[in-house]
Amino acid sequence: MRSPAAILDRLDERKLGFLFVVPALVLMAIVAGYPVLSAVWMSLHRYNVKVPDDYAFIGLDNYVRILASDTWWTATFTTIGFTVLSVSIEFALGLTMALVMNKGFGSATGAIRVAVLVPWATITIVTALAWKWIFTPTFTFDLFRSIMGIFAEESCMLCGKWTSIFAMVFADTWKTAPFIALLLLAGLQSIDSEMYEAADVDGASARTKFFRITLPALKPAILVAVLFRSLDSMRMFDLGYVMTGGQNDTATVSMVSYDFLIKKLDMGVGSAMSVLVFLMVLAVAVLFVKVLGATPEGMEKKPSRRERRLSGQAATMEMAH
C-alpha cells in the first residue's frame, strides 16, 4: 500500500502544481463559466418569464432580430463614443496628474495621493446623482448654469444626446482619472533614475526624455490602465442609468440589455444581448493583450530590473556578513 503522500511525492512538479490549481479552476467554472454558458444557451431560446409556457429553441433568431434593430446599433455607437471620449480624456488627465504627483510635495505627498483617490472610492450611484443635479439648470450653481448655457439650449445639458454624453464623460472623468493617475504613478516610480541621469549626461532635452524614456518604460502600466478603463466604460451602466435613464438615445448596450432582461423579463433576447456585450468586451481585451504581447521592450525590462535588484540585495547581504 502506498500512502497518499507517497503518490504526491511521485508526481513531477508540473502535475503537482496542476493538482493544486484544480480547486480554483472548479470554483471559477462554477461562478464564471456556468453563467456564461447558461446565458449562451438561453440566448438561443424564445423565453419570457411572464409567459413561461411559450418556451422554444429558435437558434440564432434572437441575434438576427437584435442585429437588425436600430436600437442596438444606436446603443453600440453610443457606447463606443462614450468609451473613446472618456478613456482618452481620462488618460491624458491621469498621466498629467501622475507626472505632477511623481515630483512629490514634500511631507504632503502621502495626503495628496490619498485625497486624489476619494472620487474613485465614492459609490458611482451617489456621484451620478450628484452630477445629475449639478447638470440640471434648475438646481445647479449660477456659475455652472452660465457655463452650461454655452453648450446647451436653456443650459439643459441632459436634454440632448451629445450634451448628455459629454456630461456623463465629465462625471466619469472626475471619478476615474485619479485611478489611472495612481496606476501610472506606480509605473513612473519603478523607472530607474539612472536612465534619466544617463540622458542628462548625453544632454537630452526634457521632451526627448519624456518620449524616449518615460513613455516607453511606462507602456505596460499604460496598457493595463487603459485596458481596465476601456472594459469598464464598455460595460457602463450605473452612471447612465441615473443621469439620463437612457433618454435621447443615450442608452449604452448594458442599459439596453437591462431593459430586456429585467424590465421586460425577456430572457431570450436579454441573454443574447448580454452575450453580444460579452463578445465586444472580449474583442477589446484580446486586442489589448495582442498589443501587449507585441511590445517586447516593455516586457524585457522587468526581469533585468528585478535581476539588478536581486543582485543588489545579494551584495548588501554579503556586506552585512
Place this chain on the structure above:
Amino acid sequence: MGRERDDARSGYRDARIRAFAILLVLVFAALLAAGCGSSADDADANGVPVLGFMTWRDQTGFDEEKFAKCAKESGGKYRIEAIPMGPSVDAAREQLTRRLAAGDDSIDMINLDVIWTAEFSDAGWILDLSERMGPIADQYVPAALESTRYKDKYWAVPAGTNAALMYYRTDLVDHAPETYEELAEMAKAAQAKQPGIAGFVFQGNSYEGGMVDALEFMGSANAKVLSDDGTKATLDDGDGATYALSWLQSIMDDKVSPKVVTTFMEEDARLAFQKGDAVFMRNWPYAWALMNQDKASKVKGKFDIAPLPGFKDRSSASVLGGQNLGISSSTKHPELAWEAMMCLTGEDIQREKAVKKGEMPTLKRLYSDPQMAKDVPFIDVLAKGLETGVNRPTTPYYNDVTIVIYKAYNDVLNGRLTPEEAVKEMQHGVQAALDGKAEI
C-alpha cells in the same frame, strides 16, 4: 539560541494560520448553506405563523405599529413581517418578479402597485380573490376597485388610492385653469409679469411617472391606448393623441415649460415649484403637505390645488396611482393572509394613513366623513379627481407598452419626434407588444 526562539515563533504562527484556515472554511460553508436566500421562517419560536409581507420600506415606524396592532387584534393567530422592497416602482417590480418567478414561499402578502395586477395574475403569481371580494366589492371607490380586476376576477384588495392634482400659485394667478389651453394662456401672462419663471412643470422624463402624465394628457383629449378587450392598440383612433402631443409640443416651443422638464420626475417638479420657480405644477397629493411644512419652501401659503384640467370640449382624465394588497400563490397561509389584509385595509388604518402618509382611502364612506374633511382639507378636490380617474391600460404586457409610450412622449417633448411620428410609433410599438412581438 536565536534559532530556538525563531522555531517557537513560527510554530505559533502555523497554529494561527491553521485556525484562520478553519475559520475561513466554516464561513464559506455557512455562506453556502445560507446561499439559497434568507427566507423568513414559516413560524416563529412560539409556533405562531409568520406572514411575509412584501411592501415598501417604511422608516416612520407607521407600518410596524399597524402590523403589531393587527397581530394583536387577531388574538395572536399570526405575526406580520415586512420584506422591504423599493425604492421606485420599477425597482420594486424587478425585485418582486424575480422572487415570485422563483416561487419564493416566504412571501405571503404583496403590496401591489395598481399596474401589476394583469401581469402578476397572468403569470400565476397571485391568488384569485373573487369569492372573498365579491360580497364586499361595493364598499370601495369604483376606480380603485377596477384596478384590482382583470379578466372579470378580483385579484387584490384596494388599500390606497391617489389622483394627481394641479398645483397653482395664488399670488401669480387668481384661479385654477379649467382647460389645458387656458393653463397655457394663464402661464404666458404670468411669465410676462415675472420673467424667468417656468409656466408649467410636470413629469417629462422617460420612466413610469412620465407614462402617467402622457396618459393623462392623451386621455384628456379622448385618446385610449387599448381596446376594451386589451388586444388592439387604439391610439390612432381619432385625433386625440396627436392633439394632446401637439399641445405639449406648443408649450415647449412657447417656453411655457422649460426644456429641463424633459428630465423631471415627481421630486424635481416639486423642488422647482417649492423654490418658487413655476406657476403651475402637476403632482401627487404628497407634495401638498411637504410644501406647506418644508423649511426650505418658499411657497408656503402661496399655492392652492385643483383637480387636473382637461382639453377644451374634450374630457379630463386623471390617472390613478395606488396600492392593492394581494396574496402570493406560493403562500402556505392564504386564510391568515386574507384576515391580515382585511385588518390592514380596515377603516381605522385607512383613515390614519390618509392623514399621516397622504395615501388616500379606498373606502367610499370615508369621502363623506366629516372628520376626514377636517383632517385632510383637500379631500373634496381629490374626490373629484377620483371621479374622472382612469386606470392605466390593463395587459400582461404592460411593461412593454409603457416603455414604448414614455419614450415617444419624452421624444416629443425633446423635439426628436413630431406628434404625428410619435403617435405612429406608439401605435405600432404597442400593437407589437400586445402580440408578444415587442420590437427591439
